[in-house]
Amino acid sequence: MTKTSSTATTRGIVDRQALTDIVPLAIPAIPFGFVVGLAVTESAMPQWVAWLTAPLIFAGAAQLAMITLAGTASLWAVITAVLVINTRHVMYSAALAPTFRRQPRWMRWIGPFFMVDQTFALAALQTHRSPADFRRYYLTVALTLYAIWNIVVPLGMLVGPVVPDSWRLDFAPPVMFAGLTLFAIKRIPAATAAVVGGFVSLATVDLRDRLGIVIGAIAGVAAGAIAEQIIERRAPRSTSTVSDEPEP
Amino acid sequence: MSTTAALIALACGAIGTYFARSGLILLLADRALPASFERALQNVGPAVLAALTINLAVGSDGLGGVELAEVAALVVAGAVAIWRKNLMWTFVAGMATLWILSAVT
Numbered sequence: 001m002t003k004t005s006s007t008a009t010t011r012g013i014v015d016r017q018a019l020t021d022i023v024p025l026a027i028p029a030i031p032f033g034f035v036v037g038l039a040v041t042e043s044a045m046p047q048w049v050a051w052l053t054a055p056l057i058f059a060g061a062a063q064l065a066m067i068t069l070a071g072t073a074s075l076w077a078v079i080t081a082v083l084v085i086n087t088r089h090v091m092y093s094a095a096l097a098p099t100f101r102r103q104p105r106w107m108r109w110i111g112p113f114f115m116v117d118q119t120f121a122l123a124a125l126q127t128h129r130s131p132a133d134f135r136r137y138y139l140t141v142a143l144t145l146y147a148i149w150n151i152v153v154p155l156g157m158l159v160g161p162v163v164p165d166s167w168r169l170d171f172a173p174p175v176m177f178a179g180l181t182l183f184a185i186k187r188i189p190a191a192t193a194a195v196v197g198g199f200v201s202l203a204t205v206d207l208r209d210r211l212g213i214v215i216g217a218i219a220g221v222a223a224g225a226i227a228e229q230i231i232e233r234r235a236p237r238s239t240s241t242v243s244d245e246p247e248p
Numbered sequence: 249m250s251t252t253a254a255l256i257a258l259a260c261g262a263i264g265t266y267f268a269r270s271g272l273i274l275l276l277a278d279r280a281l282p283a284s285f286e287r288a289l290q291n292v293g294p295a296v297l298a299a300l301t302i303n304l305a306v307g308s309d310g311l312g313g314v315e316l317a318e319v320a321a322l323v324v325a326g327a328v329a330i331w332r333k334n335l336m337w338t339f340v341a342g343m344a345t346l347w348i349l350s351a352v353t
Contacts, residue, residue: 024335049254056262066261070249075257082261088296089268095292097276112270117300124293168346171318172339174305175346178322179329179338181297186290193291194298201299205306213296213303220295225288 015133018122018140025118026145028172030152032060037156039064044071047157054153058146059116061210062086087214091221092120099123102131111135114142121180188231193224317349 033054040050045067053063062085069078092115100108115123123138181198185191197220204212249257305322306314325342332338 021335024339027339044249045254045257046249046251049251049258052258053261056258057265059265062261062265066257070254070257075249075253078257079260079264082257083264083268086265086268088300089265090272091292091296093269093272094276095289097272098286098289100273101276101279108273109270112273113266115269120293121297168343168350170307171305171321171346172343174301175321175325175342176335176339177297177301177304178325178342179335181294181301182326182329183333183335184293184297189287190291190294194294197295198298198302201302202306202311205303206310210303213299216299216302217292217296220298221288221291224291224295228284228287228291 013136015137015140018137019144021122022118022141022144025122025176026148028176029060029118029145029148031167031170032173033149033152034156034159036060036063036067037153037158039067040153040157043067051154051157054150057082058114058149059086059089060149081208084214085210088117088217089115089120091217092124095124096120096127099127099134103135107135111138111142114139114146116145117177118145121177121184125183189224189227192227193220196220196223315350315353317346317353320349321346 036054040047043050050067050070053066057063057066059082062082065081065085066078069081073081093112096115100111103111119138119142122141123134126134126137129137181194185194197216199216200219201212201216204215206212207215301322305318321342324345325338328341329335329338
């Protein structure tokens with residue numbers, strides 16, 4: 001973690017809240033990284049190429065898909081799987097675009113590279129911060145996760161599965177994401193989006209390549225927009241605000 | 249898989265993932281969005297996170313593979329998230345529920 005202190009910002013200041021917030025999210029990433037590392041050793045890809053997915057793609061589920069599908073699926077099927085799994089990042093990009101508009105150009109180009117689920121989930125709760133404060137928070141989260149990921153994947157390649165299956169750490173990510181979903185709900189349309197997104201994702205869970213995530217998300221966003229319109233029509237115009245409340 | 253094919257997959261995956269993450273940030277950077285669109289974007293996070301939660305919870309075994317302990321873990325985690333507004337407590341409560349119920353059943 002100290003590694004990020006010199007690189008997180010030009011002023012060399014790490015956001016302490018970011019470091020605290022990241023702990024529970026980094027814990028589930030560690031066994032996941034080990035699993036990816038183990039998969040690398042069993043992949044039909046050359047090991048050094050499979051390892052490079054960690055620093056270059058930096059997306060656990062997509063990496064795991066690429067590493068395990070290689071050899072059993074066609075090249076284009078592997079690429080499609082990776083891109084479909086990562087389609088949700090387009091929505092993260094859309095959601096944070098207004099916040100990144102106030103960032104310097106270098107941050108707009110470099111920041112998104114690190115936008116994994118955890119970074120988005122935490123950063124999306126900090127958009128009320130000043131541009132400099134947001135940047136410090138975002139980069140602290142991003143670089144810490146990047147450092148951890150690029151340590152645990154090679155460790156997984158060396159050590160293999162050190163965590164017993166009975167610990168059920170495979171279920172830690174949904175537990176974390178359940179909490180993050182609820183933290184992100186601040187208004188009725190957002191609640192509608194989450195409920196519909198969850199149910200549609202449940203209905204489409206059997207689709208391949210985790211397509212259900214994207215379909216559920218699109219349905220949720222559409223439902224949220226409809227809820228938004230209904231509320232706007234009922235409420236007097238003066239009560240609708242663009243800015244979000246700082247507190248739920 | 250040959251080294252060349254693996255490198256092509258890696259390059260396509262890396263470039264595609266980068267632009268999935270950066271595309272709209274770079275495109276929308278210098279333009280103001282309509283207020284209604286910005287409000288709609290606030291719903292993206294909850295929708296994606298909820299879909300992700302369910303998809304990851306059900307996993308690759310399909311609905312038939314979902315255990316009662318897993319559902320209970322998510323419910324308890326959600327309740328604690330609302331109550332404590334703290335991720336660590338959410339994680340501990342959810343996983344503890346899963347471990348206890350898995351041991352009992």
